[in-house]
Amino acid sequence: MEQQTQQQIEDGGNNQAAGTNNRWAPTPPQLRILKGLYYDKGFKYPTPEQIQEICLHLKQYGQIEDKNVFFWFQNLKARERQKLKEFRNVPVGGSLDLNFGSTGSTSTDRSIDLNFGLRVGYGVDGSIMEQRGEYHQEIETLPLFPMHGEDIFGNMNTTSEGGSGYGGDSRISLELSLNSYGDADIA
Amino acid sequence: MEQQTQQQIEDGGNNQAAGTNNRWAPTPPQLRILKGLYYDKGFKYPTPEQIQEICLHLKQYGQIEDKNVFFWFQNLKARERQKLKEFRNVPVGGSLDLNFGSTGSTSTDRSIDLNFGLRVGYGVDGSIMEQRGEYHQEIETLPLFPMHGEDIFGNMNTTSEGGSGYGGDSRISLELSLNSYGDADIA
DNA sequence: CAAGTATGAATGAAAG
DNA sequence: CTTTCATTCATACTTG
Numbered sequence: 001m002e003q004q005t006q007q008q009i010e011d012g013g014n015n016q017a018a019g020t021n022n023r024w025a026p027t028p029p030q031l032r033i034l035k036g037l038y039y040d041k042g043f044k045y046p047t048p049e050q051i052q053e054i055c056l057h058l059k060q061y062g063q064i065e066d067k068n069v070f071f072w073f074q075n076l077k078a079r080e081r082q083k084l085k086e087f088r089n090v091p092v093g094g095s096l097d098l099n100f101g102s103t104g105s106t107s108t109d110r111s112i113d114l115n116f117g118l119r120v121g122y123g124v125d126g127s128i129m130e131q132r133g134e135y136h137q138e139i140e141t142l143p144l145f146p147m148h149g150e151d152i153f154g155n156m157n158t159t160s161e162g163g164s165g166y167g168g169d170s171r172i173s174l175e176l177s178l179n180s181y182g183d184a185d186i187a
Numbered sequence: 188m189e190q191q192t193q194q195q196i197e198d199g200g201n202n203q204a205a206g207t208n209n210r211w212a213p214t215p216p217q218l219r220i221l222k223g224l225y226y227d228k229g230f231k232y233p234t235p236e237q238i239q240e241i242c243l244h245l246k247q248y249g250q251i252e253d254k255n256v257f258f259w260f261q262n263l264k265a266r267e268r269q270k271l272k273e274f275r276n277v278p279v280g281g282s283l284d285l286n287f288g289s290t291g292s293t294s295t296d297r298s299i300d301l302n303f304g305l306r307v308g309y310g311v312d313g314s315i316m317e318q319r320g321e322y323h324q325e326i327e328t329l330p331l332f333p334m335h336g337e338d339i340f341g342n343m344n345t346t347s348e349g350g351s352g353y354g355g356d357s358r359i360s361l362e363l364s365l366n367s368y369g370d371a372d373i374a
Numbered sequence: 375c376a377a378g379t380a381t382g383a384a385t386g387a388a389a390g
Numbered sequence: 391c392t393t394t395c396a397t398t399c400a401t402a403c404t405t406g
Contacts, residue, residue, distance in 0.1 A: 023386055023397070037331070053331050071387060078392070079385085083254075085235050144224070144237060145244045210382055210401065232394085258383060265396065266381080 024068045029061040034072055046073055211255045216248035221259055231264055 026034065037043040037054065046054065046069070055069045213221065224230040224241065233241065233256070242253045 025386080025398095043331075050331055057332050068386080072385095074391085075385070075387085081391090082235070082393090144230075144240050212382080212402080234393095255382080259381095261394080262381065262383085264394085268395080269397095 024064060026064075026068075026072070027062040030058045030064060033058060033061075034069070038073065038076060044073070044077055211251065213251075213255075213259070214249040217245045217251060220245060220248075221256070225260065225263060231260070233260055 034054075037046075043050075051066055051069045051073075055064055055066045058064045058069070221241075224233075230237075235253075238253050238256045238260075242251055242256045245251045245256070
């Protein structure tokens, strides 16, 4: 997890100057076309060849490389999926919903992509690799919040966190190690 | 560095009026809990499941969404690291070390893992999801872009685009008509 | 009111 | 594909 080795990528081709803007940003026309491909045409998995072609066309609207197109699609896919995962309980918008109990299942999600791991065929030799199913069981459910009771603290000072950072600052420590599995939580 | 107690005090229930204030701001209790998790418990990398759980509990103290929690952790981590990086100015004064004598790794092509050609095993069963037309047994300049063009107008210069600047995007506005999703952005 | 800063949000780029 | 890092934009709030 400690992969601190990122910083600024060592540009090897068209670097400009250390500190300048190296990061590609889609120009409005490029964005429009990319979105059109993704949403309108349903292009979620462009092949390398297609990436090249897309990139070629987009070059008319500004500098762009293959990897930019590649990342763009990859990021969009990843984030759409991430939303599906996180927005299991999207706010209903307007009404504050403190609905505890019942883990979602009320649908409540936009109509985004739905074809998940439908990708098969990795082995060119003919052997299809396993395709990621989705049989995830309760991963752990570690009691992040053993019980409801933050109210006892909830009335602390509000604006006095003087000093920057907390490196060394002794804050109140949450007593989160109470019962072992109790969690008479929601439900 | 100096956080001038700028957390908006007292929000309690719902500070989000439709249209006026869209940006989430943690309520004091929420902040306290988040900080407690981060600093006291060392929760720097909450999984999506944990994010959901945290969010669920924080909802008792005001509206909050999963992505708020996600961004909160993300930003805190990023900024702490950023602070540390800022500190690495070597005030040696005079002895500016421009050591380039690395072991021949000078080029360092940033060729990332462009695994473009690594997964071209599709077609073994012909179940690609590219739902454009029928199947294609030979990928070769397939008309991703139905010949028209954006190029006939915007065809200015494809290779030596001035770089990131690209000046204004005041190109033609007769692009593909395949967009119907709010590209409203940037502008 | 302008400038400065803290921070939520967005996204390109990588690493795993 | 999944998760994290890094940079940047947007905006709330503070201060001079």
